[in-house]
Amino acid sequence: MRKYLIGLVWLGTIQQTNGQQIASIVGPNKDIDPYHYTVVKRAEFKQAAVSSAHPLASMVGAAIMKKGGNAFDAAIATQLVLAVVFPNAGNIGGGGFLLARKTNGELIGIDYREAAPEKGSRDMYLDKNGNAQLNLSQHGHLASGIPGTIAGLFASHAYAKLPFEVLIQPAIDIAAKGFVLTEKEAASINSIKDAIARFSTQPTAFYRPNRWRVGDTLIQKELAYTLERIQKEGALGFYGGKTADLIVAEMERGRGIISHSDLKNYTAKLREPIVFNYRGHEVVSFAPPSSGGILLAQMMKMIEKYPVSKMGFQSLQSVQLMIEAERRAFADRAEHMGDPDFWKVPVKTMISEAYLSQRMSDYSPDKAGNSKEVNAGVIKESEETTHLSVVDAAGNIVSVTTTLNGSYGSKVVVGGAGFLLNNEMDDFSVKPGVPNMFGAVGGEANSIVPGKRMLSSMTPTLVLKNKKPYIVIGTPGGTTIPTSVYQALVNIIDFNMKIGDAIDLPKFHHQWLPDEVMIENNFNPKTKEALQKMGYTLKDRSSIGRTDGIRILPNKLREAAADRRGDDSVAGY
Numbered sequence: 001m002r003k004y005l006i007g008l009v010w011l012g013t014i015q016q017t018n019g020q021q022i023a024s025i026v027g028p029n030k031d032i033d034p035y036h037y038t039v040v041k042r043a044e045f046k047q048a049a050v051s052s053a054h055p056l057a058s059m060v061g062a063a064i065m066k067k068g069g070n071a072f073d074a075a076i077a078t079q080l081v082l083a084v085v086f087p088n089a090g091n092i093g094g095g096g097f098l099l100a101r102k103t104n105g106e107l108i109g110i111d112y113r114e115a116a117p118e119k120g121s122r123d124m125y126l127d128k129n130g131n132a133q134l135n136l137s138q139h140g141h142l143a144s145g146i147p148g149t150i151a152g153l154f155a156s157h158a159y160a161k162l163p164f165e166v167l168i169q170p171a172i173d174i175a176a177k178g179f180v181l182t183e184k185e186a187a188s189i190n191s192i193k194d195a196i197a198r199f200s201t202q203p204t205a206f207y208r209p210n211r212w213r214v215g216d217t218l219i220q221k222e223l224a225y226t227l228e229r230i231q232k233e234g235a236l237g238f239y240g241g242k243t244a245d246l247i248v249a250e251m252e253r254g255r256g257i258i259s260h261s262d263l264k265n266y267t268a269k270l271r272e273p274i275v276f277n278y279r280g281h282e283v284v285s286f287a288p289p290s291s292g293g294i295l296l297a298q299m300m301k302m303i304e305k306y307p308v309s310k311m312g313f314q315s316l317q318s319v320q321l322m323i324e325a326e327r328r329a330f331a332d333r334a335e336h337m338g339d340p341d342f343w344k345v346p347v348k349t350m351i352s353e354a355y356l357s358q359r360m361s362d363y364s365p366d367k368a369g370n371s372k373e374v375n376a377g378v379i380k381e382s383e384e385t386t387h388l389s390v391v392d393a394a395g396n397i398v399s400v401t402t403t404l405n406g407s408y409g410s411k412v413v414v415g416g417a418g419f420l421l422n423n424e425m426d427d428f429s430v431k432p433g434v435p436n437m438f439g440a441v442g443g444e445a446n447s448i449v450p451g452k453r454m455l456s457s458m459t460p461t462l463v464l465k466n467k468k469p470y471i472v473i474g475t476p477g478g479t480t481i482p483t484s485v486y487q488a489l490v491n492i493i494d495f496n497m498k499i500g501d502a503i504d505l506p507k508f509h510h511q512w513l514p515d516e517v518m519i520e521n522n523f524n525p526k527t528k529e530a531l532q533k534m535g536y537t538l539k540d541r542s543s544i545g546r547t548d549g550i551r552i553l554p555n556k557l558r559e560a561a562a563d564r565r566g567d568d569s570v571a572g573y
């Protein structure tokens with residue numbers, strides 16, 4: 001990171017809440033200096049660690065734990081900072097899932113996925129001829145579901161130790177005083193600032209006539225005021241009062257449909273996690289309305305009876321087997337998965353040994369499978385999401401994946417409130433049974449109903465070994481999320497890799513339809529050639545996912561790793 005000096009006066013704050021005093025941890029010469037920081041890809045920490053999409057977010061999470069917070073405190077503070085420093089996906093205008101295991105063994109799944117507004121309807125994106133208008137489900141005001149993140153953070157706070165006022169302060173400081181942009185973040189904002197200007201109805205912090213450059217400072221005053229309202233008023237500082245008024249006014253200016261009553265009635269929900277066994281490890285992942293946990297269970301159980309490690313890492317045999325498991329799991333997704341409060345998802349059957357062994361009964365190691373033989377649909381999702389993994393000194397583990405859906409969501413910044421809204425409505429099946437712009441189709445299970453939550457692929461995951469916390473992991477990447485987590489876990493469990501290697505090595509992805517294998521362009525060329533000879537259609541991708549994880553080693557060291565594919569960074573102590 002280039003050195004960047006600015007002339008702002010930094011007034012340190014002292015939080016005095018519930019008798020606790022915690023001095024501001026952000027500022028020049030403080031724990032976290034938003035003008036000078038570096039990306040750290042891999043490190044081992046003795047007590048606590050965070051891995052997330054941005055160095056400042058990870059550093060804040062670690063500092064919060066050092067000051068007495070637990071992994072839940074860190075996860076809350078880290079998410080709030082991501083909403084400031086990683087606006088592509090970090091958010092308060094989107095939604096997510098938190099999965100955690102407390103030291104007493106209790107598993108916690110918090111669903112704060114966005115929901116369809118009351119005025120939403122099954123055919124809201126169809127024109128008068130019945131054609132899907134994907135421009136409306138993907139950009140602008142109508143693309144947004146009711147945001148869930150702030151409700152989720154307050155639901156998570158039930159398990160935290162420090163006052164929420166303290167946890168939100170670093171995000172307020174960084175929004176108000178700014179932070180320097182990395183090269184990737186500057187390029188990202190440049191690529192999107194015209195779209196944000198087009199879809200937002202009022203000036204935003206992201207727009208300026210000149211291009212953003214590495215080392216420039218991004219200040220988001222309106223976002224800081226919104227965060228301050230949340231600090232003072234709690235969740236009502238977002239779902240009520242001035243912030244709600246600003247959201248609804250933005251909707252009215254842009255012909256969106258989110259209302260005061262949508263905001264007032266939104267709640268986070270507890271979900272029972274998906275739990276399964278893989279080669280002696282207990283894997284815990286997220287239940288519907290995310291498809292992630294079921295997909296992960298299906299793929300891992302389908303390959304479990306095969307000698308994957310003997311087949312060799314990214315050999316033709318192991319990759320072909322893994323692709324065929326991916327194909328079969330994704331074929332089930334559209335037919336059977338949706339918000340469980342609106343659609344009966346046959347979870348038990350879908351992850352049962354008997355069902356999964358029958359799913360692989362037509363698997364042949366000698367030839368490419370064919371998706372035409374499977375009679376179900378699959379749902380497209382955009383790729384910009386973000387993940388954070390946290391382990392604290394006591395052994396609480398927290399895995400959070402959160403998203404606006406597409407990069408910078410709907411591209412609508414709420415006027416006067418400074419935050420981006422999601423375009424998560426596109427994760428519904430906008431016209432059941434009809435291919436969307438990516439050639440994918442969805443089913444009735446995921447059609448739009450007011451209050452229903454759109455199907456997700458987010459896969460925050462925990463692994464226990466000998467009943468003790470072992471791995472915390474997850475990634476962004478739309479439908480590539482479950483396959484990236486699957487491959488990283490197989491790399492660790494079957495191929496004995498360090499978590500950093502398991503994350504960084506090239507990945508592949510098959511999602512049943514389209515019937516092709518996306519493959520990172522640095523993948524083993526011999527295996528690529530052999531797959532093509534066998535009949536697979538390969539499609540090169542520059543990168544798949546940005547996986548952030550932590551593994552707890554037998555000597556208790558926290559082996560933290562952040563994906564090489566982004567600015568992802570680890571911190572701890």
Ligand code: GLY
Binds near residue numbers: 381385427457458479
């Ligand atoms: N919007 C990405 C996902 O929820 O899977």
